[in-house]
Amino acid sequence: MKPFALSHLPLRRRLLLLVGLAAVVSLLLAIAAAAIYDFSTYRPRTVERAREQAESFAAIVTAAVEFQDSRTATEYLSELGRDPNIEALAIVQEDGTVLAEYHSPGTQLMNFADTGARAQLVRAGRILTTHAIDAAGPVHADLWMATTLMPFADRIWEYAPLLGVVALSLFALAIMLSITLRRAISEPVQALAATARDVTRLRDYRRRVSSEGSDEVGQLARDFNAMLDAVEERERALRQSEETARRQLIEIEAIYANAQVGLCVIDRELRYVRINKQMMEMSGHAAEALIGRTLEEATPELATVLAPICRQVLTTGEPVANIEYVSAAPPGGARRYWIGNHHALLDEVGNIIGVNVAIHDITDRKRANEERAALETQLRQSQKMEALGTLAGGIAHDFNNVLTAISGNAQLAIEDLTPEHPATPSLHEIKRATGRAKDLVRRILAFSRPEQNIQHLIDLRPVVEEALHLLRATVPRMIDIRLQAEPDLPAVMADATQVHQVLMNLGKNACDAMQNRGGTLTIRLASERIESLLHSPSPDLHPGNYLRISVEDTGTGIPPELIERVFEPFFTTKGHGEGTGLGLSVVHGIVRGHRGAILVRSKPGSGTVFDLYFPAVEHQPEDAAKAASPIATPAGRGEHVLYVDDEDQLVDLVTRMMERMGYNVTGMTRPIEAIEAVRADPATFDLVLTDLGMPGMSGMDLAEELLQIRPDLPIIITSGYVRAEDARRAEQIGVRDVVMKPNTVAEIGQLIRDRLDALKK
Numbered sequence: 068m069k070p071f072a073l074s075h076l077p078l079r080r081r082l083l084l085l086v087g088l089a090a091v092v093s094l095l096l097a098i099a100a101a102a103i104y105d106f107s108t109y110r111p112r113t114v115e116r117a118r119e120q121a122e123s124f125a126a127i128v129t130a131a132v133e134f135q136d137s138r139t140a141t142e143y144l145s146e147l148g149r150d151p152n153i154e155a156l157a158i159v160q161e162d163g164t165v166l167a168e169y170h171s172p173g174t175q176l177m178n179f180a181d182t183g184a185r186a187q188l189v190r191a192g193r194i195l196t197t198h199a200i201d202a203a204g205p206v207h208a209d210l211w212m213a214t215t216l217m218p219f220a221d222r223i224w225e226y227a228p229l230l231g232v233v234a235l236s237l238f239a240l241a242i243m244l245s246i247t248l249r250r251a252i253s254e255p256v257q258a259l260a261a262t263a264r265d266v267t268r269l270r271d272y273r274r275r276v277s278s279e280g281s282d283e284v285g286q287l288a289r290d291f292n293a294m295l296d297a298v299e300e301r302e303r304a305l306r307q308s309e310e311t312a313r314r315q316l317i318e319i320e321a322i323y324a325n326a327q328v329g330l331c332v333i334d335r336e337l338r339y340v341r342i343n344k345q346m347m348e349m350s351g352h353a354a355e356a357l358i359g360r361t362l363e364e365a366t367p368e369l370a371t372v373l374a375p376i377c378r379q380v381l382t383t384g385e386p387v388a389n390i391e392y393v394s395a396a397p398p399g400g401a402r403r404y405w406i407g408n409h410h411a412l413l414d415e416v417g418n419i420i421g422v423n424v425a426i427h428d429i430t431d432r433k434r435a436n437e438e439r440a441a442l443e444t445q446l447r448q449s450q451k452m453e454a455l456g457t458l459a460g461g462i463a464h465d466f467n468n469v470l471t472a473i474s475g476n477a478q479l480a481i482e483d484l485t486p487e488h489p490a491t492p493s494l495h496e497i498k499r500a501t502g503r504a505k506d507l508v509r510r511i512l513a514f515s516r517p518e519q520n521i522q523h524l525i526d527l528r529p530v531v532e533e534a535l536h537l538l539r540a541t542v543p544r545m546i547d548i549r550l551q552a553e554p555d556l557p558a559v560m561a562d563a564t565q566v567h568q569v570l571m572n573l574g575k576n577a578c579d580a581m582q583n584r585g586g587t588l589t590i591r592l593a594s595e596r597i598e599s600l601l602h603s604p605s606p607d608l609h610p611g612n613y614l615r616i617s618v619e620d621t622g623t624g625i626p627p628e629l630i631e632r633v634f635e636p637f638f639t640t641k642g643h644g645e646g647t648g649l650g651l652s653v654v655h656g657i658v659r660g661h662r663g664a665i666l667v668r669s670k671p672g673s674g675t676v677f678d679l680y681f682p683a684v685e686h687q688p689e690d691a692a693k694a695a696s697p698i699a700t701p702a703g704r705g706e707h708v709l710y711v712d713d714e715d716q717l718v719d720l721v722t723r724m725m726e727r728m729g730y731n732v733t734g735m736t737r738p739i740e741a742i743e744a745v746r747a748d749p750a751t752f753d754l755v756l757t758d759l760g761m762p763g764m765s766g767m768d769l770a771e772e773l774l775q776i777r778p779d780l781p782i783i784i785t786s787g788y789v790r791a792e793d794a795r796r797a798e799q800i801g802v803r804d805v806v807m808k809p810n811t812v813a814e815i816g817q818l819i820r821d822r823l824d825a826l827k828k
Contacts, residue, residue, distance in 0.1 A: 110194075121212045255285075259288060339362075352366065386409060479720070557683035559614050580624075598610055624675055702816070703730035712761070738761060739763075749776055770800060
């Protein structure tokens with residue numbers, strides 16, 4: 068006999084059977100739920116009920132306890148003990164005696180005053196409850212009650228009515244559910260099966276199933292109808308898919324062929340299998356010359372780099388990305404920079420059958436990076452020169468004070484001695500040496516901060532011709548000097564003396580580089596326009612018109628590792644005693660003072676070129692040739708001058724020199740003393756001459772204090788290093804004269820005389 072199988076029954080019977088089983092299971096679950104509920108709540112409920120009974124019983128026997136009426140208390144307990152669940156009752160007094168007790172028939176007597184007896188009752192499963200009897204008077208007692216638990220078999224009948232109602236409800240629900248399921252599922256499914264058989268047998272795809280319902284069966288019918296619609300459209304959809312695939316293949320081919328990246332496929336024998344137009348242009352070969360040929364045969368210029376990479380990808384299967392290499396392809400063309408990405412080409416089962424190669428031409432980006440790096444190098448050089456200039460300026464300021472003291476004292480000694488004195492020649496040598504040292508200081512200051520030059524609108528060609536004329540008289544004849552100048556050169560705002568100094572320095576260096584073997588020194592003057600900062604040869608040159616002076620020699624050249632140091636102060640490639648190392652640094656400072664730039668190009672063994680750029684001005688140059696008449700050293704007329712400087716030597720020197728010139732001089736080294744002297748007698752001084760840089764209080768602060776005491780007091784502030792901010796502050800506090808520190812007696816006298824005469828006018 069075959070075993071019972073639910074799947075062999077018709078759907079209608081299966082639904083009825085499942086509904087009946089569900090009803091039976093639901094009833095069993097309800098019984099189980101009732102049992103679980105009873106097991107989980109019966110004992111807590113019994114304990115709570117016993118506690119409430121004990122409290123009620125204690126109130127009843129309170130009077131009997133107050134009067135110690137044992138008989139009445141026993142009667143109360145006997146009446147209260149009629150509850151079948153109460154096994155024993157007892158009133159235990161505070162001294163442990165039992166006032167009254169009750170035990171249900173058939174139970175063992177027990178002493179509630181005994182702790183061990185009470186523990187035995189708890190272990191036996193009894194519920195032991197106690198409650199204090201609130202009796203008046205000195206007597207205190209507790210009511211003890213022992214109750215038993217009702218057996219589960221007796222308790223379950225308490226739920227019989229509820230379970231009967233549940234069973235009837237489930238039976239009615241099962242009947243209603245079976246009818247509903249038959250109408251909602253069985254009959255529609257049978258109709259759907261009949262339609263499916265007809266469609267399969269008759270091939271009539273026009274038949275449809277009623278799909279009015281909104282439930283799952285209705286959705287199934289709608290899906291079945293949709294399936295018939297899909298079958299009807301199948302052939303047309305297939306044709307459309309084939310057309311779409313063909314069109315997409317054409318589009319992919321067009322994208323591959325016209326991509327702006329060089330693309331090609333290399334097979335396992337390193338032969339070209341496929342190539343796009345960009346790759347043809349990059350390699351310089353047509354497709355016919357590449358397809359089917361190996362890398363070495365078709366593009367030997369690429370094979371040296373590409374072949375090892377392709378072999379690695381074919382061996383490992385790992386991509387090789389972002390490989391940069393240089394190629395001269397197409398043959399004979401300019402050098403190009405490429406980045407290649409190489410990925411394995413796999414077949415349907417994952418075998419490596421070739422390499423996909425994508426090559427990007429980064430030549431323009433590479434060159435842009437190189438240009439940017441060059442500009443950054445020039446910017447760093449400019450910043451470096453600025454920092455070194457600040458340091459050099461500070462050193463030059465202090466050094467200039469020392470030289471002034473030496474030179475001035477030598478001049479005073481010369482005036483005190485006769486020309487025939489043996490020390491006179493030595494003093495003159497001291498003056499000449501200090502003169503050369505002061506010139507060195509001026510060159511340091513020209514490097515650190517261009518001097519307060521006087522610029523005019525001039526034509527630089529005569530200045531260049533004059534400098535070349537002097538050079539021809541000093542250089543060996545084996546050096547040929549040439550001038551090449553364009554016609555109609557623009558004028559520039561420049562100091563002719565400083566430009567002359569620049570040309571002499573560069574020309575002298577060029578001749579020194581050619582003195583052993585001779586050569587040619589060429590000076591070129593040309594106009595040049597810079598369109599944008601991107602095309603500017605230096606970050607210091609903004610777009611505009613410039614006059615370029617190029618100084619070119621055919622000497623030994625400058626090594627590449629030294630090219631960036633040529634403008635550093637005290638750096639020289641000449642031997643010991645042949646140069647100070649300040650020439651080019653001074654040139655650099657002068658050119659920057661003219662808002663220009665200087666660049667250097669050199670090739671060892673071939674020569675060096677210095678390019679000087681000066682901003683061009685579209686105006687006619689002024690005639691700067693002005694006759695200068697000699698000026699005699701001015702004399703004083705007894706004016707009282709207060710001189711303040713923190714250097715004792717300078718104070719002593721200037722005081723003596725000015726007294727010889729006819730001035731009454733008071734020299735001080737402390738600004739505080741000068742303030743006290745003017746405050747004591749403000750009208751005694753005709754003029755104050757003070758140094759700018761002094762410790763504790765600067766010359767600017769001193770002038771501000773003195774002007775508060777006497778607002779009309781003429782004050783001259785001198786310094787070997789005058790900054791623009793110093794001049795602005797002097798104007799704010801009312802000081803009209805902030806000048807470079809004079810170097811000679813005549814200069815000091817002329818400076819004071821001019822200021823005093825101007826005040827009188």
